[in-house]
Structure formats: structure tokens, C-alpha cells
Amino acid sequence: MRKTYLAAALIALISTITGIAVGIAGAQDGGDRTVTDDDVNRVARQLYCPICENVPLDVCGTRACIDARNEIRQMLEDGMSDEEIIAVFVERWGERAVATPRDPTLSFLVWALPLTAIVIAVALLVWQLYSWSERRTRPAQQAPAIQPGTDDKYRQRLEREIRERS
Amino acid sequence: MLAEIGIVTETLALLAAVYAVVAALWSVQKRERRWLHSARNAVAVSWLMITAALLALLIELINADFSLLYVYNTTDRASDLALRITALWGGQAGSLLFWSWIMGAFALAAVLSNWDTDRRFMPYVIAVTIGTLAFFLSLTVFFENPFDRFWQDPSGNVIVSALQPPNTWPLAQRDGLGMNPLLRHPGMLIHPPTLYLGYVGLVIPFAFAVAALATGDLSPRWIRATKTWALIAWLFLSLGLLLGMRWAYDVLGWGGYWGWDPVENSALLPWLTGTAFLHSVLIQEKRGMLKKWNMVLIIITYLLVVLGTFSTRSGIVSSVHSFAESPIGGPMLVFLAVSVGIALWLLFRRWDSLRSEAELDSVFSREAFFIINNMLFAGLTIATFWGTYAPIFSELLTGEKITMGPPYFESVNGPLFGVLFLLMGLAPLLAWRRTSTRHLIRALAIPTVLALALVVVIFISGTRHPVALLGFGVVGFAGFSTLAEYWKGAVARHRSRGEPYLLGLLNLFKRNRHRYGGYLIHLGIVIIAFGIIGSSIFQEETQQRLAAGESLVIDGYEMVFEGLDQGMAPDGSKYVVQARVSVYQNGQLVARLNPRRDIFINPHGAQDLTSPSVYSTVGGDFYVILVSWEEIGDEGTTFKVYLNPLVGWIWWGGVILVIGTLIAVWPDRRESRIRSRALATGLAGSSEVA
Amino acid sequence: MSEEPAKKSRIPIGLVLLAVLIVAVLAVMAWRLSIVSQGRPTSGPAPDFSMTVFDDIEGMEYAGETITLSQFRGQIVILNFWASWCDPCRDEAEALENIWRLYRDQGLIVIGVDHAADGGPAAREYMLEFGISYPNGLDMGSKIGDLYHITGVPETFVIDRDGNIVEVFVRPFRESEMLDILERLGVE
Known part of the structure; x- marks a missing residue:
């Protein structure tokens, strides 16, 4: 029982990370099998046709998309894996056929910016909070040392230097 | 006649708006109150004129006057009254006029309600709000006129123009194209107006911010004057987003409510910065901190409002929802550059005066957590912005078109939202200054x-x-x-x-x-x-082809296809094909549903709309839809069923x-x-x- | 507020950065807008492209070869964008095949571009149904369609012997119209 839970958790984890694990698992039983609408939709969901932009292929009603889904069905019946089918469509339609680009350069372009932005933001935040609390503590220690009404900058500086040396 | 009234009133509205801006700024130059009074009156005149033009268009729509291009494009004879009213914002030109009307109403209300308390701000508030209004009005007058009419010349050519070209006579079409069936939903009746109210409402705090920068009164006065406005704008924006989601869920039939489409994102972006703004102004009020940040935030919000309007209406992003391509893109971009440029220049001039009055006492203080909250909202804004516009950047840099779909947004925005919820739980527990x-x-x-x-x-x-x-x-x-x-x-x-x-x-x-x-x-x-x-x-889903009497099973539910009903709707506007299905849970009948397909017929052809049918419980929805591209009949009909847990929440x-x-x-x-x-x-x- | 008057003349780096960023975004938008509002070319030199001709259609000219538009300089080119799911394209296919068979000896070539989202078995059936023998290929990644800024199918461009576009149909053409144009270009 515990083993099955573990396996389930593992599968869930992998599928959230890659989002394609199910597809590969589905394709592995191979051979000549009946392909259901759900199988077709599983692949189609990951594709975007150039005619209906931003509409996943599994819910697109145009003739072009119906033809493409029939082709996917044929490919599945021929025993192609989900990944192979997706690759065919990426070659034919270009990188826009998938939800996020697969080409390494484009993929880098797309993912690098948000990730760098997040890293920089976190760094900035930490630095800012640090410098704020730093600035807060310093005047608090100095405040009593400087007598109110001391306008003379030179004297202030002198006092500070004396303090620092001591 | 009504069209002429419309053309005259919208032109007068534009003139009055331009005059109001000039008079308001002149009052500063001359230091004379009467110019400001005159500007205020011009704002009222302008709004009344827009109201008249809007009414003229509304009557033309209700009368189905197909001598107007706009009426022809957005309605047909079969449409009922509600649909004809909706048509007011169902197309580009009408929605611009409607946008202007709301902008005028908000500007007038903001000017009148703050007239006595914030008089010094008024010249600039008028200049910004009415300047924005004048710009949108000029779009309707010069580029997308809802009162453009059909004319015919002696050789039979049809010309579209607001004014009668020489040697032509008016031409009225027999029937219109009718509204896209996808837009025929109660959500559509109120979704665009609420979204516009949200957009326009956010212009008011921006106008007061600019006024604060221009006058040099950098106290939280501008925030106090606009806090309610910002909150109301935020309410409408939230409501607009939710109604849009509901509309997508009920009508688009893909079992979801949010697809991270560019148009959806462009409404979400100002919501994100607006939410950040609502939190960060609290700190300025309470602690005198984040003055610069609040200015930047409201300027960015304004930028995102206009940018969102621009990108959905100019065809620069490919989207399911976008308006047809239109010539207004260029002018909008110029306007955007000029207005944000002025705001940034003003901010630059006052930058040093906006220094914080207090410093952070402790990281474990409410203000520190609000700052982190704002950083997260900024992060969400950047990530969503990038996801929306990355296809454009990619095409520019590499020549390759790409799609940015849900996986990107879910994996980047998901964790950020997660941390945000953590803060939402923590911040109220913390005191100001230190805990x-x-x-x-x-x-x-x-x-x-x-x-x-x-x-x-x-x-x-x-x-x-x-x-x-x-x-x-x-x-x-x-x-x-x-x-x-x-x-x-x-x-x-x-x-x-x-x-x-x-x-x-x-x-x-x-x-x-x-x-x-x-x-x-x-x-x-x-x-x-x-x-x-x-x-x-x-979410779970299955798609299966059933003959009458057959059933499908999905996660504890069994759905039996009982049969089909079909025929013309009583009002003759559409042909309806409706399936009868029964849903059983653990052997018990829980719902009878009727997913359907409506075929709207008008002289220009048939348009198709498939409507899902939903059985809702607290635990989730059983959502079934006819797959419209497959053959529908008693001997075989393809159903797609989605189980959407907790969606009603x-x-x-x-x-x-x-x-x-x-x-x-x-x-x-x-x-x-x-x-x-x-x-x-x-x-x-x-x-x-x- | 008046603690640090010495800081006054410092340039606010954050603000400048923000301004630069906004300018960059607006510039990209302007670029994109100029692309979107650019219509299809209706005259002047036809944009050059290359395309691999289907290799599995019986009797198709250049089967399996990669052809470029510029290699047909000196010939009249009819460039036709089609898709198997487009009904009006079907009427044209027959006319195009007739024209190609009639005038290929006089220096005329028909190039069929199978528009995006197509290319599967349906496209092959389509070509076989009409016995198409003029070269046809798949518009990989819609690159050729983008080059000609097409907005749908069918669209047909007629290119003269000097490589200039002389006629554009953003709708199905009638065979008689096409014959008139060809006559003007010196084919009969």
C-alpha cells in the first residue's frame, strides 16, 4: 500500500515537472491498439496551430485543426510516441506550435528573463532591507553623542573621528 | 438625422474637451480662477455631448438603422433589445465612444467631488483626465467613427464615410451581420463596461499623482483624495476579470476560465500593479515611506492601462479576443509615449523632494512585509508582461514566432502567488514599525x-x-x-x-x-x-462518442445519453440541437443536463455556438459539452466531459x-x-x- | 527630509533605468505595429524564398527538390497559397493545373504553397485528387506566408519575367481573369 502511494507521488511529481511523463508512459504500450479521443486530445492539448492562435489544438473547431487531429490519430495508430508527433508538428508549424519554445536559444530567451528578474529582485530586496536596518541602528547609537543644536560640521566630524579612533 | 446629431455632438465634445485642457492650464499660467471655472464647465459640456452622441448611437442600434456601418457590423434584425444595447460596446468604434463616455463621467465626478478640498490640483487633474478623454474622442472622430455611413455613387460603388461625399446618395443595407454568437452571453452584457470602469477609474489616481508632482504638494493629499477612487477602480477591474472568466467558462466550452491569452493578461497587468498600489499607499499614509515607489507604481499602472487598450485594439498581439485590425495603433502609441514621458519628466523634477520621511525599523514590521508584497507584485507584473509580449520580442530578435502558453505562466506566477499568500497571512500579524x-x-x-x-x-x-x-x-x-x-x-x-x-x-x-x-x-x-x-x-476530462442509450464513466460519475431534441427556436432566430443526458453518481441520478448547439442563421450565413451544460456542487462541476465538429445524431454524438473540482469557489x-x-x-x-x-x-x- | 542636501544633484539611476526600459518597450511595440500594418506586396520585386517540393506525389515536377523563386527569373510565375481544408482553393487547383499544362512550354511556372497548419494526408489527397503536377511544397513555419503577408487562403501572386509582382488576388481568381493577365504578359 505504501509503495503505491510512493509511486503515485513520484509520478505526480515528475508529471508536474515535465508535464509529458504521462504521454511517454501512454506511448510505451505501443503496438496496434485502438486510439481513443482522449489519446488524441492528450497530444493535441500540447499543440497550437498557426490558424487559431493561442487556442490549443484539442479545443479548436476549424477544419485545419480537425484535419490535424485526424493526422495525430493516424500517427498514434502507427505507433508513434507523443514526443515524436509533437516534433513533427514543431517542424511543420515552427516553434509556435508548442506552448513554450523547445529550441534551446528561444527557450533560454523566454525563461532567462523572468528568472534573472526574480534573482535580481530578491538580491535587491535583501540588500535594501539590510541597508535599512543598518541605517536605523547607526543613528540610534550616534544620536546621544551629538548634542542638539550643534550646527558646526567640523566639530561633528572631529567628535566622530575621535570616537572612531578610540 | 440621428447620425448627424451624433457626428455633431461627438465633434463638439472633442472641442469642449480640448478647450477644457487649454483653459485649465491657462488658469495656472494666468493665476485666474475664472479660467479654471470655465474649464470645469467645459468638462461638463463635453460629457453631456458624449452622452448625446452615445444616445444617438443607441437609438440607431435599437432601430436597426443599417445605413450605419457600425450598426450593420454589430447587429441584425433577429437580435433582441438586450443584444442591440450590448452592441454599443460590441465593436471597435462604439466601444471607443463608450470608453470616452465613462472617462468623461469619472473625470467630471472626480473634479466635482474634490473641487473644494483640492483646488490646487484641479487644473492638472482636468488636464490629465480630459486630455486622455480628448485623445480617445479624437480617435472616434477621425479614425473609428461609429457614425460612418454607406453611400453609393452613380457607378454603383459603395463608399463608407461619416460625411456625404459629393455626387452620392445614402444606402441602407437590408440586414446586418449580427453579433458574433460567442459574445451573446449575459456576461458580455456587463463584462466590457466593468472592465472599462476599472481602467478609467485608475486614470483618476494617476491624474492626482501628476497634479501632486506638478504643484509640488507632495504630501499624501493626492493619495487621500484618490484612495476611494483607486479602490472603486480596483473593484470594477476585479469584477471585470471575474465576469470575463465566467463568460469564458460558460461560453467558450473548453472547460476552463483563464487561458493566459494576451487580452486576458492585459487586463490582469493593471490589476496587479493596482493591487500593489492599494497596499503601498497605506505605508505612505502611515509612515511617510515609499513616496517615489507610489509615483512609479501609478505611472506604470496608467501605462499598462493604455498599453492594454492599445495592444488589444491594434492587432499587435495575436489573440482570441482582439478587435479587428484598425488604424488607431499609431496614434495610440504616440499618445502613450507622450503622456508617460510627461509624467516621468515631472517625477524626475521632484525626485529629490520625494525622500522617505521614515526608515525601516525592523524587518519584522508590517511595512517591511508590505514592501516585500510590492516586490512580489512587481515580479508578477514583469513575468506576466514578459509572457504576454515575449512573442513580439522573439520575432524581433530571432525572426521566429513563438507561443507563450499556460505552462510558462503557471510555473513562473504560481510560486510568486504562493509566497504572496504567505505574506497575506503574515502581514496582519505584524505591527507597524516592529514586532x-x-x-x-x-x-x-x-x-x-x-x-x-x-x-x-x-x-x-x-x-x-x-x-x-x-x-x-x-x-x-x-x-x-x-x-x-x-x-x-x-x-x-x-x-x-x-x-x-x-x-x-x-x-x-x-x-x-x-x-x-x-x-x-x-x-x-x-x-x-x-x-x-x-x-x-x-481537472479531469474525457471525450467519447455515444449512441442514444449508451453511457460513459468518469471518476465516479456515469453519464447516460438519452437522446436528442432539435428544432427552430420559437423566435425563429436560431436552430437548436439539444442533447438529453442524465448524470448518475454512485448509481443515483443527480442531474439531467442539456448541452446544446445553437445555429444562428441570418442572410450572411450561419454561425455556430455550442453551450456547455453544468451540474455544480460545492465540491466541483460536472461540465459537459457537445463536440461541435463531430457529427451529432441519435446514432452517435460526441461528448466532452470535464470534472472541475472546486471551480464554484x-x-x-x-x-x-x-x-x-x-x-x-x-x-x-x-x-x-x-x-x-x-x-x-x-x-x-x-x-x-x- | 532635509537630512542629506548633498545628495540633491545625484542622478536617480532607478528612474533613468525605468525610462530607458519604457522607451525600449514602446520602440518594440512601434516596430511590431509597423510589421502588422504592412500590407502584402502588390508591386515591385517578389520576395525570394526556397521550398522543398513534396516527394511522394506521382508525376510532380521537381519532386523532392528544393526550389527557390529566383531560379525562375525569366519565367512568369503564378504563386498560389492554398490549403486542403479551403473549399475555394479546390476550384482554383483545377484551373491552375490546366494553365500550367497549357503554357509551361512558353516559360510559365505555377508554384503551389501549402499554407501552414496543413501538410498531412489531407494535403496529399488534395493534390492527388486534382492530379496536380506543378511543384508544391509545405510552407514550413509559415515563413513564406509571412513574407508575402497573406491573411488567409487562397491568395495568388502573379510575377513577371523580371521577378516583379504584377497582380495579386486576395480571393479566388476566375480562370478568364488569369488568362487576360497572362495574355498581357505575352503568353497565349
């Missing part, structure tokens, strides 16, 4: 234990998905922490005044509407988040959010008393001057 660790731990204990208990319960009930458990835990923590605030408040009132707990709770709202209304908004958001996590992680959370916002913006008697006192002294001051 002792001991106090913090004590305050944290109850919500943390409850959140962990929730996770354990969900785990025991069979959910093993790690992301979902984490999500539910974090969101639950935020919810429990907020509830604990109410509980603490009620207990405190009970102890100190002996009020019964429930009365104490009610009095909490009375005493501090902003705070406890705000917490109610938090609770609404928490419930929405539960719905989003449930429906996006645990999104709508209920939305209702709570609206109630919370209304409580927060409801005029406070005490506040208005202070206000009227200030007004009296202000008036006394001005009478001295006079």
Missing part, C-alpha cells in the same frame, strides 16, 4: 496549526499531489490568519466592552471599514485561490471580494464629518482670498 519575536510566534501559532491540520485532512482524504498540498496549506494559512484577526478583534471588544461576540464583530467593521473590509477581500481571494488550485490541478470568492470592497469604500460618517469641517475652513480661506 517582537515572541509576539510573532504567539500570533503565528494558531493559523499555522490550523493550516497544517488542513493539509493533513486533505492528505487523509486522498490527495497526494505535492504542489496542491503545498498550495492548499499556504492559502489555508492566509485564510486562518485572517479569520484569527476577526476573532481577536471580537474577543477584544467582548472583553473591554462586554459586547456579545457577533455584535463585536459587526462593530469591528463599523470602527475600521478599511481594515476589516480589506480582510474580507483577503478571505474572498483565499476562497478564489482554493478554487483555482482545485480546478487547475485536479472562484465565483463565491468573487462575491465575498465584492462585499469586502464595498464595505471598505462605503463612506464613513466620521470621516465625512472631518472632511466637511476641512471644507468649511477651506471655504473660509477662499472667501478671504476673494
